[in-house]
Amino acid sequence: MARNRIDKTPFPVRITGMSHDGRGVARREDGAHAGKAMFVSGALPGETVMVEQSGRSRQYDEGRAVEILSASPDRVSPKCPHFGVCSGCVLQHLDADKQIGLKQQELLDNLQRIGHVTPQEVLAPLVDTSWGYRRKGRFSVRHVLKKGKTLVGFRELDPRFVADIQSCHTVIPEIGMKVGALAEMIDQLDARGDIPQVEFIAGDDTIALVFRHLQALSEGDIEKLKRFGEAHNFAIYLQPGGVASVHPLWPDTSRLVYALKSWDVELEFKPLDFIQVNRGLNEKMIAHALGLLAPEAGERILDLFCGLGNFTLPLARVAEVVVGVEGDAGLVQRARDNATRNGLSNVQFHAADLSEPLQNQAWIKQTFDRLLLDPARAGAESVLKQLPLDGLKRIVYVSCHPGSLARDAGWLVNEAGWTLTKAGVMDMFPHTAHVESIAVFEKGR
Incomplete structure (x- = not known):
């Protein structure tokens, strides 16, 4: 056999955990490879599987399960005939309730391992339909x-x-x-x-x-x-x-639009704009976030990474003033247009790169009572360190990456003196390894 060629002869491994991308984690037990970590697609914790190796590096090997010798009680039959080949969703073989439990544990593990923080309360997972959701x-x-x-x-x-x-x-x-x-x-x-x-x-009609x-x-x-x-x-x-x-x-x-009926709001967007992929979960998430933020009469709310106004416009129905900030100037203009179409005059939108210095931005010099933010995978470390946080009563952080949320939570709690009162997961992408989460921070508790 050529020196660099991978031996594809299947061999048994015991799966002891799950990686962040939905693969089983094992330790090899064969000969010179004993103890080396291995990531196995199509395998679940507690299972013994025959694995065919597909890749290797100095730190770990990769493979795929070709036979299940001892199945997990949480294993189910995948609905899709393309499962195991297509990477679109890698958790179809795991019971849906167990999927969200796995994501919740990943969030808590990240908060502890990266941020060295633990929420005072773990929120019940937010879920909606698990099939036919991606728009x-x-x-x-x-x-x-x-x-x-x-x-x-x-x-x-x-x-x-x-x-x-x-x-x-x-x-x-x-x-x-x-x-x-x-x-x-x-x-x-x-x-x-x-x-x-x-x-x-x-959209709703197109x-x-x-x-x-x-x-x-x-x-x-x-x-x-x-x-x-x-x-x-x-x-x-x-x-x-x-x-x-x-x-x-x-x-x-x-015309592409989607309505948020609970707030009598309709958002218009362009074909390549970012919108939340799961319509049903999005509406539940907005209600969840606004409930956790709990704005009161006469308060001013800051909404960072606001996009088209997915949170901003519903907030404008319940707050005195809402200021939304977003880095994409095109999205900001469409957010302004959406506010006008919905008759909302108590909302302002600003275009600003929130990863850059912000001291010259007029909006950052204003006072706010509460903060909601929904950053991309990179998180919100830069903007959080520049904001005058002392005047805020509460922060609600919506996250699409538990690692960056954990890092930012660690800074808020361990450096800035906030308390992580609540955290939980939301199943925006069922059957995938993607973890959407939400966290609540309060000052001085």
């Missing part, structure tokens, strides 16, 4: 000559390849059940080799597909795309270059 995403596209067809889907577990899927049960059915039809249509285009991705996004194309499209391709949109009730957009190049193909105009 925004990106499919990769690849024309494969050897297979004689075009593949449309998420990446395989080996990210070099596009999964050959016909449907997706986590994506909303209007899109998820038409992946095969989409692939078949693209395969008929002259430009099938020049379309690397298709993004999808759904579903948009955005086709990224690297070369100009022929008239025949344009007609095929239009007919596909008409046949399946999709608004078709083209993206020949960067984000600014996106434009409608069919129909000539379309």
Whole structure:
């Protein structure tokens, strides 16, 4: 055997834990490899599996379970026939209730290990439907000559390849059940080799597909795309270059909106804008966050990383004044437009890069009673260290990455004198390893 070639002969391992990306964790017991860590896709804690090695490094090996010798009582049959190949959701083999419990434990472990903090109260997990929930995403596209067809889907577990899927049960059915039809249509285009991705996004009444194309499209391709949109009730957009190049193909105009009925708010957005992917969970999350923030009459609220105003506009229905800050100037303008359309005059929006020095920003010199923030994966360390926190009564932190939340919580508690009173998880992405969480901080408790 060549020196660098991996021996793919299956061997047994005992799974003792779960990694942050949803793989089983084991320690090898065979010969010279004894004690080396191994990450095994498709395996659950407590199981003994036969594993085929797929990768290695000095610190750990990687593999996939090819036979379950002793199954966990929490194992269930995956709903999707593409499970184990497609990387879109890696936890379908784990009972849904156990999935959210695993995510809650990951949050608590991160808070303790990284932030050296423990919440006074662990909030009950926030959940909604676990199938057909995803209303925004990106499919990769690849024309494969050897297979004689075009593949449309998420990446395989080996990210070099596009999964050959016909449907997706986590994506909303209007899109998820038409992946095969989409692939078949693209395969008929002259430009099938020049379309690397298709993004999808759904409003309440309109579903948009955005086709990224690297070369100009022929008239025949344009007609095929239009007919596909008409046949399946999709608004078709083209993206020949960067984000600014996106434009409608069919129909000539379309309007993407979603309503937050509990607050009599409607938000309009563009096809590549960020919106929360899970509509049902998003509405529950807003109510949850506003309840935890508990704004009172006459108070001023600061909403950082506010995007289109997903939290800001509902807050404006219950607070005296709300100030939203976001780094993307386009999103800020659309947030302002959304406030105007909803008749909200007590809300202000500002564009600012919250990872940069902010001392010259007018809004940071204002006084606020409460703070809500919803940063990207990098967290909010920079802006938190620049804010005048002393005047705040409460902070509610919505997080899409438990590691950065734990780091920021550690600074707030151990350096800035706040108390982590509550924390919990929210299942924004069922069947994936993604952990969405929320934390509440109060001063001097």
